[in-house]
Amino acid sequence: xxxxxxxxxxxxxxxxxxxxxxxxxxxxxxxxxxxxxxxxxxxxxxxxxxxxxxxxxxxxxxxxxxxxxxxxxxxxxxxxxxxxxxxxxxxxxxxxxxxxxxxxxxxxxxxxxxxxxxxxxxxxxxxxxxxxxxxxxxxxxxxxxxxxxxxxxxxxxxxxxxxxxxxxxxxxxxxxxxxxxxxxxxxxxxxxxxxxxxxxxxxxxxxxxxxxxxxxxxxxxxxxxxxxxxxxxxxxxxxxxxxxxxxxxxxxxxxxxxxxxxxxxxxxxxxxxxxxxxxxxxxxxxxxxxxxxxx
Amino acid sequence: xxxxxxxxxxxxxxxxxxxxxxxxxxxxxxxxxxxxxxxxxxxxxxxxxxxxxxxxxxxxxxxxxxxxxxxxxxxxxxxxxxxxxxxxxxxxxxxxxxxxxxxxxxxxxxxxxxxxxxxxxxxxxxxxxxxxxxxxxxxxxxxxxxxxxxxxxxxxxxxxxxxxxxxxxxxxxxxxxxxxxxxxxxxxxxxxxxxxxxxxxxxxxxxxxxxxxxxxxxxxxxxxxxxxxxxxxxxxxxxxxxxxxxxxxxxxxxxxxxxxxxxxxxxxxxxxxxxxxxxxxxxxxxxxxxxxxxxxxxxxxxxxxxxxxxxxxxxxxxxxxxxxxxxxxxxxxxxxxxxxxxxxxxxxxxxxxxxxxxxxxxxxxxxxxxxxxxxxx
Numbered sequence: 001x002x003x004x005x006x007x008x009x010x011x012x013x014x015x016x017x018x019x020x021x022x023x024x025x026x027x028x029x030x031x032x033x034x035x036x037x038x039x040x041x042x043x044x045x046x047x048x049x050x051x052x053x054x055x056x057x058x059x060x061x062x063x064x065x066x067x068x069x070x071x072x073x074x075x076x077x078x079x080x081x082x083x084x085x086x087x088x089x090x091x092x093x094x095x096x097x098x099x100x101x102x103x104x105x106x107x108x109x110x111x112x113x114x115x116x117x118x119x120x121x122x123x124x125x126x127x128x129x130x131x132x133x134x135x136x137x138x139x140x141x142x143x144x145x146x147x148x149x150x151x152x153x154x155x156x157x158x159x160x161x162x163x164x165x166x167x168x169x170x171x172x173x174x175x176x177x178x179x180x181x182x183x184x185x186x187x188x189x190x191x192x193x194x195x196x197x198x199x200x201x202x203x204x205x206x207x208x209x210x211x212x213x214x215x216x217x218x219x220x221x222x223x224x225x226x227x228x229x230x231x232x233x234x235x236x237x238x239x240x241x242x243x244x245x246x247x248x249x250x251x252x253x254x255x256x257x258x259x260x261x262x263x264x265x266x267x268x269x270x271x272x273x274x275x276x277x278x279x280x281x282x283x284x285x286x287x288x289x290x291x292x293x294x295x
Numbered sequence: 296x297x298x299x300x301x302x303x304x305x306x307x308x309x310x311x312x313x314x315x316x317x318x319x320x321x322x323x324x325x326x327x328x329x330x331x332x333x334x335x336x337x338x339x340x341x342x343x344x345x346x347x348x349x350x351x352x353x354x355x356x357x358x359x360x361x362x363x364x365x366x367x368x369x370x371x372x373x374x375x376x377x378x379x380x381x382x383x384x385x386x387x388x389x390x391x392x393x394x395x396x397x398x399x400x401x402x403x404x405x406x407x408x409x410x411x412x413x414x415x416x417x418x419x420x421x422x423x424x425x426x427x428x429x430x431x432x433x434x435x436x437x438x439x440x441x442x443x444x445x446x447x448x449x450x451x452x453x454x455x456x457x458x459x460x461x462x463x464x465x466x467x468x469x470x471x472x473x474x475x476x477x478x479x480x481x482x483x484x485x486x487x488x489x490x491x492x493x494x495x496x497x498x499x500x501x502x503x504x505x506x507x508x509x510x511x512x513x514x515x516x517x518x519x520x521x522x523x524x525x526x527x528x529x530x531x532x533x534x535x536x537x538x539x540x541x542x543x544x545x546x547x548x549x550x551x552x553x554x555x556x557x558x559x560x561x562x563x564x565x566x567x568x569x570x571x572x573x574x575x576x577x578x579x580x581x582x583x584x585x586x587x588x589x590x591x592x593x594x595x596x597x598x599x600x601x602x603x604x605x606x607x608x609x610x611x612x613x614x615x616x617x618x619x620x621x622x623x624x625x626x627x628x629x630x631x632x633x634x635x636x637x638x639x640x641x642x643x644x645x646x647x648x649x650x651x652x653x654x655x656x657x658x659x660x661x662x663x664x665x666x667x668x669x670x671x672x
Contacts, residue, residue, distance in 0.1 A: 194397035196384045198411035212401045
């Protein structure tokens with residue numbers, strides 16, 4: 001037999017073998033789309049219904065902006081005695097939630113800047129990390145009750161805005177820390193040595209080397225702090241003492257009055273769009289920069 | 296030359312000529328003594344190399360000089376006559392080129408180079424001017440605007456060099472700067488570093504584990520082992536006159552034949568190895584008593600071959616009968632292993648014409664062979 005005397009033909013595996021090759025991928029694809037559908041269908045539906053005339057029927061159509069008007073002009077609407085939104089006043093809870101979220105975000109950034117860069121480099125980082133991240137595994141209700149007992153009976157924090165801030169910080173900190181650790185654990189401390197060697201004083205090393213390099217982690221921590229606080233419900237239930245956060249208010253309203261459900265749809269849509277916008281902004285801030293690092 | 300003699304040398308040199316003096320530095324990591332009571336000096340404009348294998352303490356010593364490591368015990372560190380023992384790294388008049396470059400990833404090439412000037416409050420325009428100068432010096436004049444991640448390894452190392460030079464330090468510390476580069480680039484960079492050193496007249500203190508790099512570039516080499524100085528001197532000293540067996544081995548002497556010392560006279564030592572009497576230049580420290588175990592160190596390229604018909608050299612005092620072993624073709628030369636009754640001897644034959652098939656003996660000249668102590672010190 002001579003070498004190279006077979007004419008080449010297109011090579012194909014039998015059908016069943018090809019199917020077996022593709023099956024795992026195929027199942028993954030179908031499953032993936034199913035999950036995406038389950039995730040996004042209710043949100044999409046909610047958004048569509050918030051523009052519909054009869055949202056309580058669950059059938060889209062008869063497009064209107066009434067609900068948004070009612071949400072935004074709730075106070076006015078109430079004065080004019082309109083049917084929908086007579087009790088739906090979202091202004092104060094929204095303001096409170098934004099304020100809480102902002103304070104929580106700032107607190108998270110500061111705490112994470114103190115802990116984050118050091119944690120990957122200390123000897124007992126494992127136990128510390130577990131300790132810091134434990135709140136992730138504690139159900140919100142349990143944590144809420146625990147904090148309630150602790151603040152109320154042991155350290156006598158007055159229930160109100162500050163107890164809410166504390167609770168939200170406890171809840172958001174582990175996420176913020178995780179976000180920071182992703183960046184901080186890759187931070188090359190030898191850069192700090194190089195800066196020192198070149199004559200940089202400690203504060204210069206901090207502002208000019210550490211902060212800019214950790215910037216994505218800082219933004220991520222602040223962003224997590226903000227959103228997690230803004231959406232937090234279980235802790236808030238126990239910590240509120242007369243203060244209604246936005247999620248709490250929406251929750252109470254949705255349970256109490258059938259008539260306000262359309263307004264909740266509208267409000268949720270506003271919050272969702274706002275959150276997505278904030279996310280994009282955070283990503284842009286964290287990774288889009290680069291040219292304005294040095295004055 | 297022993298370390299105490301070198302130290303006396305340093306003390307004799309005028310203070311102005313001494314740009315660096317480290318006295319009795321000891322540094323421990325836990326129970327590990329990385330640097331063990333070491334004293335070194337460097338003259339202005341000198342190219343000094345700290346040579347040693349990993350764990351010998353050379354990098355730790357460099358970091359002690361830079362101020363990045365606080366020595367556990369210290370007599371004193373003087374840079375340009377000033378005691379900097381308590382001065383932090385940021386205020387010492389020396390900068391470091393790191394093996395891992397340590398360029399700031401969030402800054403452009405220009406910003407990296409300017410950093411040392413920026414923290415000193417130098418104006419923007421002067422910063423830029425001096426950065427451009429430094430870039431020209433390392434032959435990358437058009438990379439000012441580049442991002443660090445766009446550079447190759449060799450370019451990064453040059454930027455790191457420019458960044459360290461731009462502040463015009465009294466001493467440039469180089470921590471295995473060529474370690475991460477490939478062979479050819481390394482050889483090119485050696486030449487460039489030498490050029491820079493000549494041009495700038497700055498004292499270079501260079502850490503490496505490569506004896507070849509040390510020999511190529513240094514005015515003086517300090518060979519270290521487990522935190523101590525084993526030998527220091529000009530490259531030719533370490534290369535041709537190793538102070539002990541370790542130095543000979545580290546400097547790449549292929550043939551180390553152990554025997555007992557018979558006599559040392561006029562700097563020439565004769566040694567009994569097996570049934571043979573070998574002689575060479577005594578290059579250990581103090582002359583030991585006859586009967587001491589010593590080591591005959593001879594490089595493979597000094598070994599010559601002869602056969603029955605070949606003429607006998609007059610000064611061929613070191614002659615051993617031998618049989619041919621394996622030959623390895625290395626392109627530029629041949630590595631031959633030869634069996635003698637005192638063990639294998641390696642010979643390197645550069646001239647293929649001189650390679651003998653019917654060889655019967657090998658020999659080497661007395662003055663091309665060092666006899667040295669077996670132990671350190």
